[in-house]
Structure formats: structure tokens, C-alpha cells
Amino acid sequence: MKTTTLKLALAGVLGLSSLSSLAATELENLMKDDNQWAHPRKDYANTGYSRLSQINKGNVRNLKMAWSFATGVNRGHEGAPLVINDVMYVHTAFPNNVYALDLNDNQKIIWSYFPKQDPSIQALLCCDSVNRGLGYGDGKIFLQQNDGKLVALDAKTGTKIWDVQVVDTKKGASNTNAPHIIKDKVITGCSGGEYGVRCYISAYNIKDGSLAWRAYSTGPDSEMLIGDGFNKENPHYSSLSLYEDVNGGNKEGGSFKALTKDQLKFPEKELGTRTWLKPQAMQNGYEHGGGPTWGWYSFDPALNLMYYGTGNPGTWNPDVRPGDNKWSMTIFARDVDTGMARWGYQLTPHDEWDYDSMNEIVLWEAKGKKLATHFDRNGFGYTFDRTNGTLLVAEKMHPFVNWASKVDLKTGVPIKDPKFSTHQDYNAQGICPSALGVKDEQPSAYSPKTGKFYVPLNHVCMTYEPVESKYIAGQPWVGATLTMFAGPDGVMGGFMAWDGLKGKSVWYNKEKFSAWGGALVTSSDIVFYGTLDRWFKAVDAQTGKELWKFQVGSGIVGNAITYSHKGKQYVGVLSGIGGWAGVAMNLGLSNETDGLGAAGGYKELTKWNAAPGGGGMNVFSL
Amino acid sequence: MMKLRYIALLAIALPYAGNAGISLVSTIDNKPLAIPGAMFDTPAAKEFMSSGKNTYLGNADAIKTGKKIFQMYSCTACHGAKGEGAVGPNLIDDRWNYTKNANDQGIFETIWAGTAGGMGAKGAGAMVPDDPTQGLSPDEVLKVVAFLRSNAVKH
Numbered sequence: 001m002k003t004t005t006l007k008l009a010l011a012g013v014l015g016l017s018s019l020s021s022l023a024a025t026e027l028e029n030l031m032k033d034d035n036q037w038a039h040p041r042k043d044y045a046n047t048g049y050s051r052l053s054q055i056n057k058g059n060v061r062n063l064k065m066a067w068s069f070a071t072g073v074n075r076g077h078e079g080a081p082l083v084i085n086d087v088m089y090v091h092t093a094f095p096n097n098v099y100a101l102d103l104n105d106n107q108k109i110i111w112s113y114f115p116k117q118d119p120s121i122q123a124l125l126c127c128d129s130v131n132r133g134l135g136y137g138d139g140k141i142f143l144q145q146n147d148g149k150l151v152a153l154d155a156k157t158g159t160k161i162w163d164v165q166v167v168d169t170k171k172g173a174s175n176t177n178a179p180h181i182i183k184d185k186v187i188t189g190c191s192g193g194e195y196g197v198r199c200y201i202s203a204y205n206i207k208d209g210s211l212a213w214r215a216y217s218t219g220p221d222s223e224m225l226i227g228d229g230f231n232k233e234n235p236h237y238s239s240l241s242l243y244e245d246v247n248g249g250n251k252e253g254g255s256f257k258a259l260t261k262d263q264l265k266f267p268e269k270e271l272g273t274r275t276w277l278k279p280q281a282m283q284n285g286y287e288h289g290g291g292p293t294w295g296w297y298s299f300d301p302a303l304n305l306m307y308y309g310t311g312n313p314g315t316w317n318p319d320v321r322p323g324d325n326k327w328s329m330t331i332f333a334r335d336v337d338t339g340m341a342r343w344g345y346q347l348t349p350h351d352e353w354d355y356d357s358m359n360e361i362v363l364w365e366a367k368g369k370k371l372a373t374h375f376d377r378n379g380f381g382y383t384f385d386r387t388n389g390t391l392l393v394a395e396k397m398h399p400f401v402n403w404a405s406k407v408d409l410k411t412g413v414p415i416k417d418p419k420f421s422t423h424q425d426y427n428a429q430g431i432c433p434s435a436l437g438v439k440d441e442q443p444s445a446y447s448p449k450t451g452k453f454y455v456p457l458n459h460v461c462m463t464y465e466p467v468e469s470k471y472i473a474g475q476p477w478v479g480a481t482l483t484m485f486a487g488p489d490g491v492m493g494g495f496m497a498w499d500g501l502k503g504k505s506v507w508y509n510k511e512k513f514s515a516w517g518g519a520l521v522t523s524s525d526i527v528f529y530g531t532l533d534r535w536f537k538a539v540d541a542q543t544g545k546e547l548w549k550f551q552v553g554s555g556i557v558g559n560a561i562t563y564s565h566k567g568k569q570y571v572g573v574l575s576g577i578g579g580w581a582g583v584a585m586n587l588g589l590s591n592e593t594d595g596l597g598a599a600g601g602y603k604e605l606t607k608w609n610a611a612p613g614g615g616g617m618n619v620f621s622l
Numbered sequence: 623m624m625k626l627r628y629i630a631l632l633a634i635a636l637p638y639a640g641n642a643g644i645s646l647v648s649t650i651d652n653k654p655l656a657i658p659g660a661m662f663d664t665p666a667a668k669e670f671m672s673s674g675k676n677t678y679l680g681n682a683d684a685i686k687t688g689k690k691i692f693q694m695y696s697c698t699a700c701h702g703a704k705g706e707g708a709v710g711p712n713l714i715d716d717r718w719n720y721t722k723n724a725n726d727q728g729i730f731e732t733i734w735a736g737t738a739g740g741m742g743a744k745g746a747g748a749m750v751p752d753d754p755t756q757g758l759s760p761d762e763v764l765k766v767v768a769f770l771r772s773n774a775v776k777h
Contacts, residue, residue, distance in 0.1 A: 468690075
């Protein structure tokens, strides 16, 4: 507390310009303080790791519910509250209400904020009306509403300080991500991969909400903030074409053969337009190219680089967008001050399965190397040298992944299996994983103590039939119909510990349903996560053995957190089933024939949850 | 079976005004829907406007076209390939968020002008208010409904 006061006093003397950098320091201090949970994934590195250890393997079985808070809102409660200086800030699904709860006074509501959003916005949310949480910095709580408005609220009073419209809902764009505060910027994304939106990532100045920079996911280099030095160490990431067409490529029976490194031509420029080859469904395919950015963003202060992934190219019908469709399905490292891209690597070129790459990128160190690990929807677990993007490891997270045999580490290109290529009006069977991915947005956790990642997983396969669809601004533009079913393990989910250097799972637990809740790991080697059948669990980080569980009111799609208050450690998680995993539930699907889409595989969820799932915060202590 | 009886009941209850035709109302606020008469430009659309009957029901060609339209406008994204439900509700069972959707006039109104709970308007002129060239024609809505009804699951 003392340092904060001193800094604030100093800032007063030094004036506004230096305040912003000092304010960022306040957040950085809060991140280091394990009593707090001040950032969506606790720290810049996205670890979801806490040094709190009062709850340990010996006493965890005595965990009891300390208190709970019903949000009064139904449907998907993803993300997690923030805890800052004895106040918990809780968000909800649409209409994205915010509550500040006083932990010093029996969780009494200090203030609340009720955004007024047009109900029609819900029609823009492809995969349920979720919101992944809040950001904090500079004494402000940041809310990214579903309707594209980014709002800064006074953390003490809830009074609105500024707001700004981030995306254009008329074009079908919306927002579901948590705003991430990095230094003196508020970073926020864009949803709309199913609406033909040309998405971007934006950085706003924390003081006044003015736009600092914006980088598109597709289009000309100048608008993507790609310039000199991009992919300097891995110029082959900037190749014009990574595959050659087999049997005509983009038509039934066609497929794509990966080129070897000596066949690639690089480095090339303007790939955000040139990899959208004619004939396209649209004049310039990249203009409706998708590349949503609704994930969890990480940051390395020493390199001054932020990391995030882009999602699917529009539409899901691959035949109408020949080419690699850059830079959809890409991990970017950008200078956080300027937005300029340092490196970019496309994980699933010319996507045929909706394998978005917006999942979190976790920063860690091993053997003196600065690393970044990412568990992609496409089923591969990747580890990079985060200084320059060099790919070190790319291994299947589970052997059921079948769309590609492997990733060629020399080129970074996945070797696609022609059997699972998808084409218009052809219903491709038995593709694993499904579009939900081996993992979706539910973030993994990393423990520097064990050196392992803890990863919530889906185990679902699909049929995929691309169909013709019409682009109309503001309307869904999907272009494929899917059915989903349990994978070969006979269940629909799993949870594993992963060695990021070897690219191997250390232990693997099957889960009845997708584990769609984000993980927390503590220094006492306990991993916490929630399940769709309402269990909040603690497992042993070394072995995966279950140590404790408690059944909450509705399925969990939120991320587990921990904090301490008056010297006592608490763990907590939002419940409220929804999101892509819970849509079947929330819309009351119950027929034998509701066997398609996410509904099918998850049908049995109706035996575990009332619909629609009611939101609530659940907090536990010894 | 349930559904058939229901439709029959509604048919008796609806106040038809003879040749003057049916009057369509919005599912959102029950206010009259202003759809230019000229848009009802096919025999099926004309018949619908005068009697509220969807003559495409059971018509194999119309059902086939209806399926295409259902895909073209990404209804599949929210309601599944056959209308069995995904992020949007099931459209082929006998549970409705709005009971009037069991009846052909009711479902036409819902698709045309949308609901207040997440279903956007799809009718030409209603879908994109500043671009009346976009959206389904009345004839196309009737074909989509024929497709959905052909997939209906009886309970």
C-alpha cells in the first residue's frame, strides 16, 4: 500500500504523462501480489499460477463453501472475477452487468453497473452470449460489452469515466473477450468470424480511451501493422503458398500437399491480401476474412511484445476461399507501444475445419530460453522461442487428432490427411477434433514449480459439410453444417498435464463432458478446474489424482481463481453453463434427434443442469 | 399429431377477412407488418396472403429449395442443418418459444420480422433496413417453412 501511495503522490508532481507508466506499475505490483487476482489470467504471462499455499494437499479435502453470489443472469459465465484490494469485481453474461463486492463487509455490493444493450445484439453472438471478464488498471475497471462498447469505470464508485465503440455491430461484429491492460494500454479484440467481419485487435490509451493503434488480421501489410523485420528469423512463415493442389484442390475429392522447405518461396509481402486467391466468394476475400481476436493476450515486458491468436477465415466453406488465407489462424507477437508485428506464424493454413487459433499463449522459461506455449483448437500443442517465433515443438495433444499427420518443423506446415479435406456439398465424416477443438477458449495454467502445463480438453469429433452461403453485412455467414459426437475414448472431455519441452502429456484424466472451465495451479501443487456436470475439482498436479470436489448450481465454463483476504486463502469459480459447450442446454434442446451440432454430443448435460444455466460466483475456504 | 390438432384449432379461431386476406403482425410487438403487396408475386405467396395457407407443404421441389435457402442464409449456424437446434432453438419439435410458430402464419411472421430474444428479422426490407434488396422474399420464407415442416419430429 505504501508504495502505491508514494507513487500516486509522485505522479501528482510529475504530471499526467508519467502517470500512465506509473499506473501500469501499480497493476504490475498487484500481479505480483498473490493476495490479489488483478488480471484475467493473473499475470502478463497468462500462467493462472498462484504462490498461495495455505490450501495444500493435506487439508484440501476440508475445503468448504465460504459464500456464493447469484448474478441474476442466465447462460454462459466464462472468465473470472478480479480481486483487488479486498474488492471482488464480478461480471455476467449478456447484458454484462458488473458488481463490486466488499470482501471486508460480507460481500455487500459497493456499486453495480448495468449496461443498456440492444437485445438484438444477442443475435450476433454465434456461440452464446458469453463475456470473459474485466480488466483493471489506473484505478479503473474495464468492461468490454457484447455490443462492442469498451467502458472504463471508476473502480471505487462504478462511475463511467469514458467509453468507446470498438467494433461495428452493423457489420455483424461483437465482443466477448476480457479487456487486457498492458502497461498504459487497454487491449481488446473482435468477434465475428461467422459474420464475415474483417477483425482486428485494438489498443486504447488507458487515460482517455483514444485509439493508440489497431492491427487487422487480414488485408494490406500497412493495415496489419506488418513492416520491416517481420519474421526476420523465420522468413518461411511469410511464404505465398504452403500447399500444392491435389486433384484440383478446392473441390470434392481434392486435397492439399504440403510443400517442402526448398519448394517454398519467401519472404513475401502483402500476404494478407495475396493468399486470398481468386476466384473467391467475395471480390476481395480478405475484406470479409474473419480472423477474430477474442482470446487471452499475454505480454513480455522485457521484449515489450504482446502475444495473441487470430481465429477462422470467413466462411467455413473452404472451397470459396482458395489460398492459405493469411493471417487467419495465426499467432502474432506485436510491439505493445506501436502495434508493429515482430513475428506471425499461421497454424492452420487454408482452414477447412474452423480450428481457430485464438486460444491463450502462455509465456515461460526453461533451460535459459524464453518460450511461449499454445494449445491450439487443431489438436497440436506448440512451443515457440518467443523472442523470434521459431517453432520448437508441435505435437498432437491426443492421438485421436486425424486431420493432419504431423507438423513439419522445418516449415511449420501441417501435413494434411486428404481423407479429411472438406468440400462444398460433401459431408466429410469422422474428423477429429471437432470445430470445438481439442481445447477451446478455456485457458490452461502453467506452474513454474512443476514446469508443467495443466490443460482442460474437449474430446469430440465431427462431420463437416461446407455449403453455399450468402454474405450480407451484419448477417451470419457460416457456410458449413456440422454434427458432433464423442471421440474414440467414449467420453467428450479430458484434463491433462503437459510437458511443453517434450510435447507430451504427463498424465491424462478422461472427463465425461468437455472440461470447459479454465485451470488454476498453486505452489502447493494443486490444480483446480470446473466441469459441465457442475463439479468444481482439485487434483494433484503431479499425478492428476482427485483430491476434492464440490457440486455447484450449474455447469462451469468459468476459470478458477485464488486470492487471500485477511490472511486466509480462498478459491473461487463462476458457474453458469453456456458458451459453445452449453448452447444445447441453454436453448432447451431435449429431443432424441437433437443429435447435431454441439447439442448432440452434449445431450446428456440436460440430466445435470437446469436450463438456461443460472450464473453464480462460488467461493471456498478451509 | 399434437401439432396437427393445434393448427386445426388455430385455423378456426383466426378471423379471416375473406378476399381482403390475412393481416400479418410482428412477433416482437404484435404491431402490423407492412409488407408491400407486390412482394407476394408467386401463386404460393398470393395464396398465403389470402388464406394464410402454405401450399408448399409437402412439395418436394419447394422443400429442396427451402433447404438451400436455409443454408444460404446461415440459419443452419444457429438452428442446425435440419432445424434440430444448436445455439438457436429446435424448429422441428413441438416445443416453441412462441406458440404461434406451430402455425404457418405465425412462423412466417417470426422469420420475417424476428423476435426480441435473439432472432434477427429475415424478410426483405426487414433484415437490413437500409438495404431492401437483402433478405428473403415471402415465397422463399414459405419454402423454408416447408423444409422445416418436412423435418418435423412427432411426439
